[in-house]
Amino acid sequence: MDAFTIEIGKIAPFMTANIDTDVIMPKQFLKGIDRNGLDKGVFFDQRFLLSGEPNPEFVLNKPQWIGARFLAVGANFGCGSSREHAVWGLKQLGVRALIGTTFAGIFYDNCQRNGLLVIELDEKLMTQFGEHVASGEIQEIEIDLLRQKIKLTAKNEINFELDPMRKEALMQGLDAIGSTLQRTEAIKSFEKQHLMNNPWLG
């Protein structure tokens, strides 16, 4: 997993509520057995016209937002299907962080496992932030994960909250399975007791 420390880049507005993972990664891109080639699928039905040409009306195709590394998103982003392909695709497209108010649970965890930073701001602040991104007042930002700050200008910063455990995993690009397997003895002893108490679970 890529480590996240400080990232700088363009931020694009995507402030519609309830953007689901079917919209982020439509079904025709779910048929592989690897993680490759999913950048093409991201927002496919909106991003491309039926002819296959990029849709000039779509936000990430507009000149000021092409190549955005961050998205300012509406509430409940990533709802619906558990498909991790949505997160793989966003990352392959170059997106490094999402900033919004609430994120769907499975999607949030999928982001965490793939080093895609998810920042949750309170609604009032996010509404204002989203408006400034949409109006072009905010174009490029710096996200400093160690200091938990979004830097808008030299003087203007937004602080954000993040569980220390999640922060450490993101900053170090940790392999979650590797670290859990260090607790093998604890799992084994729990399991032994658990199966003794509930023998039908064996």
Place this chain on the structure above:
Amino acid sequence: MNIPKTLYEKLIGSHTVCQLDDKGHVLLYIDRQVLNEYTSPQAFSGLRDANRDLWRANTSLAVVDHVNSTEPQRVSVGPQEGGALQVNYFAKNCEKFGIELFDILDSRQGIEHVVAPEQGFILPGMTVAAGDSHTTTYGALGAFGFGIGTSEIEHLLATQTLIYKKLKTMRVTVNGTLGLGITSKDVVMEMIRDIGASGATGYAIEFCGSTIESMSVEARMTICNMAVEAGARGAFMAPDEVVYAYLKPKPRVPKGELWDRAVEQWKQLYTDADARFDREVTIDANSIEPMVTWGTSPDQALIISGVVPNPRDNIDLAKRKSMTRSLQYMGLQAGTAMQGIAITHAFIGSCTNARIEDLRQVAEIVKEQKVADGVRAMIVPGSSKVRAQAQEEGLADIFINAGFEWRQSGCSMCLAMNDDVLNPGDRCASSTNRNFEGRQGAGVRTHLMSPAMVAAAAIKGHLCDVRDWEIN
């Protein structure tokens, strides 16, 4: 004195290997996982690449459901290249890692969340995780089920645990008697409309109340299944005699003395009196009417006697914008009566509503009727066992005589990953769980409702109130 606990706290507490921090993260032991062919391949590849083995192979059950064809003539793989790749890789992985697989030709094949309960694979008090958001279904059995992504599947297969953050708790109490023609689907759709598509994000929901208690296990599954459409990462009901009676004849449940011991233990699975929830919601079952969606989010729903809402009536600017966009996608005008909306397709299927009781309700509606001209109507049973039982009970003949396509089981047009895809502009009355843009095919317009309501719409050719039907 012991502090009173919610059922959620009991379920999580009894599966906590250790605390990981003081923010609510725990290492959570998972009793069972169900695997499908489309969200598991990269998890298996990860295990192979790292040369890791499964923690315990007999806790997994593998079912092909998302990509398989539902054509009446079964084939072992299916016509699509991508689907075939996944089906073959799935079989290879199950063989290598020693996981039991129900492949397409297996008589026990079906949608994972229909198959696992009917096999007795899921029991009260279990923690269950699967690479599918509708894993919440198992809450109807008093188990705690939730969906996970592919990286988490890999973690689970390798360690039998997940790094888990404890949720807030919500109790949804449903009291009263449902009217004739009103189903558990209407109850859960009403709840989603009420609290919104993110109303339960960050929460686990416990359902209770007299309405729930009087429901069958299958009806309860519909509610737990769709709770995820309000954002719930887990939705369950305390197990009771109805659950034990449902489970007892299933093939994989404990037998004899072990069964009695298990039931004794399951009877401890309830929320203590005076336990506190972070949020309480109450629903009056007496006032629920048949529900339909008008938009592209499951919370964009209303009663069938209503009219398409006007975005201008909403004071919230962001909501107004999303309503306008939904109406545009759905090709609907504000003020249009829902009952008059003509459909091109009717689909009865999915892990939400394709069990035998659903099909019996459909048969009651369509018996000696004909599907309206210009409507293509499909029934995709939730499992091969459901299909066989419907045939035995004579339901299949009723469907076929009415002009429905009677198909093999699978996820099918719920998410249209296989070849059951509709065309842009098609409008489908659907017993499924998601009316997202493009869900049943690019540009397809989906209206969610109960299977009985879909059946009535198929016969009339437009959305209609199933209660008028029953009076006639």
